[in-house]
Amino acid sequence: MDGVIIRVAVADDVVDLRLVEPDDFRSFHVEAKEAQELARAGERLLDVDGGPDGPMACAVPITLIRELAGERAADPDWHTGLEQMISYAGSKGWLLERGTAVRAHVKIA
Template identity: 35%
Template sequence: MFVHVGGDGAVRVEQGDDCTRLHIATALDAAATGQALCDAGLGGPADQPDSAWLSVEALRENASRGSVGADWPERWDAMIAYAERKGWLAADGTKVAAHIEYPAPA
């Protein structure tokens, strides 16, 4: 799954059934991306460059609204556990760090 942040600041979770990847796709800079995520109630800026925090609860809620398989809850839990093992989960477990991916230059 990934979180798309449009140039207008609109935020949406895409491909919510895919629990094998997580990133943020946007053409906005990291500060504007963090602000858009905050405004949408989905996260906010992170201390790392080209990353942002995503609210685990809000991300789960948004991702599960789409078409997801019956085993999605288990795959979601595995994704969050992987993020924790990699150090990408906040100490309190409420936020997960996601890398911001920018479009390739034309």
């Protein structure tokens, strides 16, 4: 298991965001095949930070995580896991946008 992943894909000018491994709260990141895909998802992913090899981190709104979880977000156990992940992120200084977004490492796969 790789943790909670938000996978970004762009096809035919449509940005697709998917939540992968939504029940594994031990890790969190955003991945895309190309850095340009992240730029296209900029309306949904906030503050994409660039590095010499492309984006290295971004802020993911907590509401987006819940939205991408779909029906799973209504599960009390899933909700507890998400809240624990958010609390841990806060303890590390990874909450952004006044606590409404989580800083995520970006992987270009």
